[in-house]
Amino acid sequence: MPQRPGTPRLLRQINDRAALELLLSDGPLTRAELGELTGLSKVTSGQLLSRLETRGLVRAAGERPGGRGPNAALYGVNPSSAYVAGLEVLPGSVTAAVADITGTVAAEVTVDPTDAGDPVRMVHEAVLRACETASVEISRLRCLVIGTRGVVDPGSGEVRYSVDLPAWHVGILAGLRRLLGDCVIIENDVNLAALAEQAYGAARGVDDFVILWTGVGQGLGVMLGGRLHRGIAGAAGEIGWLPVPGQPLPSDVTAPQTGSFQRLVGGEALEGLARLHGVRSAPVGSGPVGSVPVGPDFRGSAGPPAHGAADGDGVAGLVRTALATGNHGFVDDLAERLAVGVAAVSVVLDPGLVVLSGDIGRAGGSALAARVEEAVARVCPSRPAVAVTGVDGNPVLRGAIVAALARARDEVFSDTV
Numbered sequence: 001m002p003q004r005p006g007t008p009r010l011l012r013q014i015n016d017r018a019a020l021e022l023l024l025s026d027g028p029l030t031r032a033e034l035g036e037l038t039g040l041s042k043v044t045s046g047q048l049l050s051r052l053e054t055r056g057l058v059r060a061a062g063e064r065p066g067g068r069g070p071n072a073a074l075y076g077v078n079p080s081s082a083y084v085a086g087l088e089v090l091p092g093s094v095t096a097a098v099a100d101i102t103g104t105v106a107a108e109v110t111v112d113p114t115d116a117g118d119p120v121r122m123v124h125e126a127v128l129r130a131c132e133t134a135s136v137e138i139s140r141l142r143c144l145v146i147g148t149r150g151v152v153d154p155g156s157g158e159v160r161y162s163v164d165l166p167a168w169h170v171g172i173l174a175g176l177r178r179l180l181g182d183c184v185i186i187e188n189d190v191n192l193a194a195l196a197e198q199a200y201g202a203a204r205g206v207d208d209f210v211i212l213w214t215g216v217g218q219g220l221g222v223m224l225g226g227r228l229h230r231g232i233a234g235a236a237g238e239i240g241w242l243p244v245p246g247q248p249l250p251s252d253v254t255a256p257q258t259g260s261f262q263r264l265v266g267g268e269a270l271e272g273l274a275r276l277h278g279v280r281s282a283p284v285g286s287g288p289v290g291s292v293p294v295g296p297d298f299r300g301s302a303g304p305p306a307h308g309a310a311d312g313d314g315v316a317g318l319v320r321t322a323l324a325t326g327n328h329g330f331v332d333d334l335a336e337r338l339a340v341g342v343a344a345v346s347v348v349l350d351p352g353l354v355v356l357s358g359d360i361g362r363a364g365g366s367a368l369a370a371r372v373e374e375a376v377a378r379v380c381p382s383r384p385a386v387a388v389t390g391v392d393g394n395p396v397l398r399g400a401i402v403a404a405l406a407r408a409r410d411e412v413f414s415d416t417v
Contacts, residue, residue: 012051013414015040019048020057020077020413024102028061028076049075057081057412077102082142082412083134085127086400088189089113089148091164094122095394096130098141099401101408107134108397119167120175127180142408143183145400146176147192151238154230157186163254183407190237191228192399193357193391194221199402201390202355210351211389212239212342215315215359216267218259220345239341240266265337267315270360273337274318277330316363323367331364335371342372343380350382357389364388 015038022037023029029037035045052058059078063071079100087096090113097108109130113122123146131138150162159168176184194211197203203211207226213219220237222229229236240262241250247260263269274280322330342354354376355361356369365388373386391398 012048015044015048016052017413019045020052020409023058023075023077028074030064030072030074032072033064034075079104082408083136083140084401084404084408085130085141085144086397086404087123087126087144087146088394088396088400089119089123089146089165089168094126095397096123096126097397097401098127098130098134098136099405101405101412103401103405105401106136107131109133118175119165119172120179123176124179138180141181142411143185143404144176144180145185145187145192145404145407147187147189147396147400149189151234152186152188152230154232154234159186160234183411185403185407187400187403188219188221188230188234188237189396190219190221191230192403193389193395194223194228194399195402196391196395196399197221197355197357197389198223198226200392200398201395202387203353204390206353208349208351209353209355210345210349211355211357212338212345212361213358214265214338214356214361217257218262218265218341219358220341222349222351224349224351239345242341242344244340261341264340265334265360269337270315270318270334273330273333274322277322277327277333279318279322279325279327279330313359316359319360319363319368323364331368332371334360334364335368335375338368338372339375339379342376342384342386346376346380346382346384350384352382352384354384354386355389356386357391357395361389 018038019034022034026037031046031049032042034049035042038045040048049058057078058075061074061076064074065071079102082101083098085096085098087094092113093110094113095108095110097105099105107130109126111126111129127144128138148159148162148168149165150159150168152158153160158170158173162168173184173186190211190213193213197211198206203209203223207223209223211221213221218240220239222236240259241253242259242261243249244260244264247263249260250258252258257266319334345351346354356364356372361368369386369388376386377383389395
C-alpha cells in the first residue's frame with residue numbers, strides 16, 4: 001500500500017489533531033506545556049495554537065500563575081466550535097441531549113413520543129426542543145446518534161428488527177437524514193451503553209470486554225480490540241436466544257420471550273424465583289444504600305415482557321429487596337443463572353472483563369457481580385472479572401453522546417489546515 005508523503009500540510013494536520021486531543025484530555029495548557037507534551041518546539045506549538053485559534057477551534061482560557069515574568073497564557077478547546085446530539089428512544093419516552101465538542105451537556109429534555117406521529121417527526125421535535133433549551137441552532141449539530149432497541153444493520157444503518165418499536169422500520173434513517181443531515185446514526189442501545197462503559201465506567205481504558213444488560217429482557221454489548229463487534233447482520237449480542245440446558249429452544253425467533261436464556265433470567269423467571277425464595281418486591285426507589293437508579297429496562301430485540309411478567313422496576317425491586325433482607329438464596333440462584341450466560345460468552349470470546357448493567361445488574365451491584373464471578377470461575381476456564389456498571393446517569397444517552405463526539409471530532413479536527 002503506497003504511503004502518503006510527509007508533506008508540511010499533512011504534518012501540520014497530524015500535529016493539530018494531536019494538540020487538540022491533548023487539550024481535550026489534559027487542558028487547558030500553556031504553549032510551553034503543549035510543546036513539551038507533543039515534542040514540538042515553543043515556536044512550532046505557538047504557530048499551531050495561532051492557527052487553531054484563527055479557525056475557532058482553540059481559545060484563551062486564562063493564565064498559569066507562578067515563576068518569574070508575566071503569567072503564561074492558557075489555551076483550551078473552544079466548546080462552541082461544534083455541537084452534537086444524542087437520543088434514547090423508548091416506547092414511552094424520547095430523551096435528547098445536546099453537548100458541545102468537549103462533551104459537556106448543554107441541555108437534556110424528555111418528550112412523550114405519543115405527541116408526535118412518525119419516528120422522523122418525533123426525533124426532529126425532540127432534537128429541536130433540546131437545541132432550543134441549549135440555545136444552539138440545530139444547523140450547528142455536526143452529528144446525531146440515536147440509541148434504540150432492536151437489531152441495526154451494520155451495512156445500511158437501518159433498524160431491521162424491533163419488537164416494541166414497530167414504527168421503526170427500513171426507511172426511517174433516510175427520512176431522518178433528509179431532515180437533519182447526513183450524519184444521523186442509529187445504534188443499538190446496549191452497544192451505546194458499552195461505549196459509555198468504556199469511556200466513563202468500569203471498562204474505562206479496557207479494549208476487550210462485554211457488557212451484560214440484564215432485566216426484563218437480555219442484551220450483550222461486545223467490545224473487541226477497542227471496537228464494537230456488531231456481527232454480519234448486526235445481531236451480535238442477542239444473548240436472550242442463547243440455548244440453555246434444561247430450557248426449551250425458541251419456538252418462534254420473532255417472539256424473543258421464547259429464547260432459552262430469556263426464559264432462564266427474564267422477568268417471568270425472576271418472579272418465579274422470587275416466589276420460591278419468598279421475596280416480595282419493595283416499592284420502587286426503596287433499594288439499599290448505594291443502589292443506582294435504573295436506566296432503560298431492556299435491549300430492543302429482547303422484546304416486550306411476556307404477559308404477567310414484571311416490568312423493569314419490578315425485577316430490579318426483587319433484587320434490591322433480596323439484598324436488603326439478606327435473602328442469600330435468591331441472590332445466589334440468580335447469580336448461578338446469570339453465570340450460564342457469562343460462561344458461554346467467556347469460553348468463546350475470553351473478554352477478561354464482564355460488566356453487569358441493566359435493571360438487574362444495577363440493582364444487584366457489587367454483591368451480585370461478586371457472586372456471578374465466583375459462579376463462572378467454577379465452570380469456566382477463562383475466569384473473567386465481573387464488575388457492576390460504573391456509568392452514572394443514563395448509559396444509553398451517554399453512549400450516544402460518546403459516539404456522536406467521536407464522529408464530529410474526526411470531521412472537525414481533521415480540517416484545520
